[in-house]
Every structure is written in structure tokens, then in C-alpha cells.
Amino acid sequence: IEEDSIALKGYIKSFPDFPLPGILFRDIFSVFQNTDGLKLLNNILKKYCNEVAGKVDCVAMLEARGFLLGTLMALYLNVPCVPVRKKGKLPGKVAQLEYSLEYAKDVLEVQLGVLKEGTRVLIIDDLLATGGTLQAAVQLMKKTGAEVVQAVVIMELCDLEGRKKLDIPVKSFIQY
Numbered sequence: 001i002e003e004d005s006i007a008l009k010g011y012i013k014s015f016p017d018f019p020l021p022g023i024l025f026r027d028i029f030s031v032f033q034n035t036d037g038l039k040l041l042n043n044i045l046k047k048y049c050n051e052v053a054g055k056v057d058c059v060a061m062l063e064a065r066g067f068l069l070g071t072l073m074a075l076y077l078n079v080p081c082v083p084v085r086k087k088g089k090l091p092g093k094v095a096q097l098e099y100s101l102e103y104a105k106d107v108l109e110v111q112l113g114v115l116k117e118g119t120r121v122l123i124i125d126d127l128l129a130t131g132g133t134l135q136a137a138v139q140l141m142k143k144t145g146a147e148v149v150q151a152v153v154i155m156e157l158c159d160l161e162g163r164k165k166l167d168i169p170v171k172s173f174i175q176y
């Protein structure tokens with residue numbers, strides 16, 4: 001996994017001043033634009049899933065980039081996956097969590113059904129920055145009764161210390 005992760009880093013393009021001045025945007029989609037990069041990413045996820053197989057009952061994938069990763073992981077883990085989305089996108093009964101962003105409030109939702117009391121959940125997203133998104137997702141999972149046993153991100157922006165906000169194990173493959 002380490003070797004593939006070093007190679008994968010070479011496929012990630014960085015965009016200065018996007019989406020705002022002063023932000024250096026790390027674009028996971030640049031990996032998908034190259035078949036070799038995508039194969040590396042797939043191998044990493046496959047190997048990682050082998051390590052945690054049997055310890056996870058469900059994959060929760062965070063909108064929007066987490067969807068691309070979570071589906072693969074669910075296949076390799078042989079468990080269901082559920083999307084976590086912004087308010088009003090998912091039909092049927094949902095659990096909701098309101099959380100604060102820097103200047104506004106937002107709401108995350110997940111459909112009820114697969115997630116039950118004691119369900120062991122792995123949360124997947126592309127990037128850990130301030131940790132606000134993952135923290136909200138962990139709280140949302142708790143509302144369904146499920147237990148988050150692991151969070152996984154492809155990239156971690158270490159300076160922002162997002163992992164300090166989280167009381168669960170966090171795995172990242174690439175660090176900046």
C-alpha cells in the first residue's frame with residue numbers, strides 16, 4: 001500500500017487559488033483521468049479492504065467524491081454501501097444532522113434501513129481538511145445507532161489537524 005500510495009501521489013494535480021484565493025486544491029479527479037492512476041487507486045483500496053475485511057458491516061460514502069471510492073470498497077468488503085448527502089437529496093426515511101461550517105449551517109442526511117443499532121460503519125471520503133465534514137458524518141452515523149469503526153480518506157492535509165477533531169481511527173494514504 002505504501003509504495004502504491006507514493007506512486008499515486010504523482011497523479012494528483014494541485015490547483016492554486018481554487019475555489020478561493022489562498023486555497024491549494026488537491027484534485028482526486030486527476031487520478032481518474034489516467035488509467036494507470038486509477039489502477040493504482042483501485043489496488044490501494046483493494047489491499048486496504050483485505051486488511052479490514054470482517055470488521056466492517058457497511059460503507060458510508062460522503063458526497064460527492066466519496067461515492068466513487070465507497071462503491072469499490074463495498075464490493076471488496078462484500079458489504080452494502082450508503083450515500084451521505086446534503087439535505088433534500090435522498091428519498092424515504094432519513095436521519096439528519098445539522099452542523100456548522102465557517103459561515104453557515106448545513107444538514108447531512110442518510111437513509112435508514114441498512115444502518116441499525118451496532119452496525120459497524122467505515123466512512124470514506126476523498127480528503128480530510130479541517131475535519132468538519134467527517135466529524136458531522138460520524139455524528140450522523142451515531143444518530144442511526146451505528147458505530148463508526150474507521151474513517152478512510154485518500155488525502156490528508158496535515159497542517160489543518162482535522163484528525164484531532166475525530167474520536168475514531170482515521171486512515172489516509174497520501175499526506176500533504
Ligand code: PRP
Binds near residue numbers: 066128162
Ligand atoms: C471537500 C472534500 C471533503 C471535505 C473536506 O468536499 O471532498 O468532503 O471538503 O473538508 P473538511 O475536512 O474541512 O470538512 P466539498 O465540501 O468541497 O464537497 P464535494 O465533495 O461535494 O464537492
Ligand code: MG
Binds near residue numbers: 065066
Ligand atoms: Mg467532499
